Amino acid sequence: MMNFTALMKRIRSFRYGSRLRPVRDWLVLLVCFAVLFGLSAVWNAWLFVRVANGDILGGTPPAPPALFDPASLKSLQKLFDTRAQEETKYLVGSYMFADPSQ
Numbered sequence: 001m002m003n004f005t006a007l008m009k010r011i012r013s014f015r016y017g018s019r020l021r022p023v024r025d026w027l028v029l030l031v032c033f034a035v036l037f038g039l040s041a042v043w044n045a046w047l048f049v050r051v052a053n054g055d056i057l058g059g060t061p062p063a064p065p066a067l068f069d070p071a072s073l074k075s076l077q078k079l080f081d082t083r084a085q086e087e088t089k090y091l092v093g094s095y096m097f098a099d100p101s102q
Contacts, residue, residue, distance in 0.1 A: 052059065089095060 047057065
């Protein structure tokens, strides 16, 4: 097993060479990009075929949440009924107030 210092020496000793070869460098670069492009095209084609066959990507979607709770409607109706009863008590005169300023 190689230790870290030996690995670093080997990396530092790597040299490009005395002669530049730009054609080789460009060909290596283009081949790498062509391979990546090909892999991307295959991956996208595979995903397209899955979706075209009706599969769902990423698992099943979660169920949509309920828009409202019917119990909350009942509690709101009860609240409005209580307020309406209090309003009629004020209008009929069930509540008597003494004005402290008089």
